[in-house]
Amino acid sequence: MLTDYWYIACPSAGLLRRPLAAQVLSHKLVLFRTEDGTPAALEDRCAHRGMPLAGGRVSEGTVQCPYHGWCYDKSGKAVHVPAVPGGRSCLPDASVPAFRCVEQDGYVWVCVGSEPVHERPLSFAHLGEPGWTSFRMYNRFEAPVESCLENFLDCPHATFVHRHWFRTPTEREVRCTVRALDDGAVAEYFDEPREKSAVWALLAPSRAEMQHTDRYIAPSTTRVDYRFAEDKHYIITSSCTPVNERLTDVYTVITFRYKFWGRLVRLFFEPLSRRIIAQDVETLRQQHLNIDRHENRPFRIIEQDVLLPHIRRWRTSLANGRQPETKTDPYDVRIVI
Ligand code: FES
Numbered sequence: 001m002l003t004d005y006w007y008i009a010c011p012s013a014g015l016l017r018r019p020l021a022a023q024v025l026s027h028k029l030v031l032f033r034t035e036d037g038t039p040a041a042l043e044d045r046c047a048h049r050g051m052p053l054a055g056g057r058v059s060e061g062t063v064q065c066p067y068h069g070w071c072y073d074k075s076g077k078a079v080h081v082p083a084v085p086g087g088r089s090c091l092p093d094a095s096v097p098a099f100r101c102v103e104q105d106g107y108v109w110v111c112v113g114s115e116p117v118h119e120r121p122l123s124f125a126h127l128g129e130p131g132w133t134s135f136r137m138y139n140r141f142e143a144p145v146e147s148c149l150e151n152f153l154d155c156p157h158a159t160f161v162h163r164h165w166f167r168t169p170t171e172r173e174v175r176c177t178v179r180a181l182d183d184g185a186v187a188e189y190f191d192e193p194r195e196k197s198a199v200w201a202l203l204a205p206s207r208a209e210m211q212h213t214d215r216y217i218a219p220s221t222t223r224v225d226y227r228f229a230e231d232k233h234y235i236i237t238s239s240c241t242p243v244n245e246r247l248t249d250v251y252t253v254i255t256f257r258y259k260f261w262g263r264l265v266r267l268f269f270e271p272l273s274r275r276i277i278a279q280d281v282e283t284l285r286q287q288h289l290n291i292d293r294h295e296n297r298p299f300r301i302i303e304q305d306v307l308l309p310h311i312r313r314w315r316t317s318l319a320n321g322r323q324p325e326t327k328t329d330p331y332d333v334r335i336v337i
């Protein structure tokens, strides 16, 4: 379990005056805002009788249990017990576990481990910068985090799952170069076909030069980047939160620059993106239902599953407390799309 990393627990806008239940890496959490508005995360289990604190309320920057009213501060210490007379000095010595929690890029992030490897969560590229438009999507996948990461960086599935929406099969051979990076791996694609699909009709109507990279950032982020001549640029970043071994919450931020027409493009781009990710949600649901029916037989991995071996290598190494070897030479893979 990669516990020492930041994961999104909820969007900032979802955490207002009431406590909120969240789940990260099987930890049941209660999130709430302290008096200065900063978020806090505690285990969602009252130290008194085990009641979920998320069903309570926020009182003077503490979270109050709905059963007997015990209040906990951001460190998880019980700071008010209504039934006990005599003020603070007479309080029982009780607390619930507290987790590190920060707010960044419009999300509340938590680390359920002891010490986060990175001081801050990874930023979403160009989010909020002048000239850039963005929108966000949230999807719950009934699949483990690795399957989501693989799917988001998998080119060949697009001609099947997203046929005509994203890619239409051309049976053309495409080259991609794969490089190991200090924080993951990247695949750069060359000479990709772009005809006859809704996405390309909208994003790249001309035959403009295109640079496309798919990047895996360990442990649980993917970034797909399309850059065209005339200053057009699209970045799709998906930050995956493992809810438990079978569920993943995926927070996708799409940032793009499209000259003066960013807002207009968004009108079409957003519903199109939602439609495409819904197809992936359904595909992964079916995939894992079927894997369960067949008792977890191993996958076959081929060279054209370009970044999948990197994702697995990184996640296995980090889970064993090691950084994987990244001093490998770039290599080419040929794929028919
Ligand atoms: S169970 Fe929470 S105050 Fe009693």
Ligand SMILES: [Fe+2]
Residues within 6 Å of the ligand: 151, 152, 157, 158, 161, 162, 276, 280
């Ligand atoms: Fe997909």
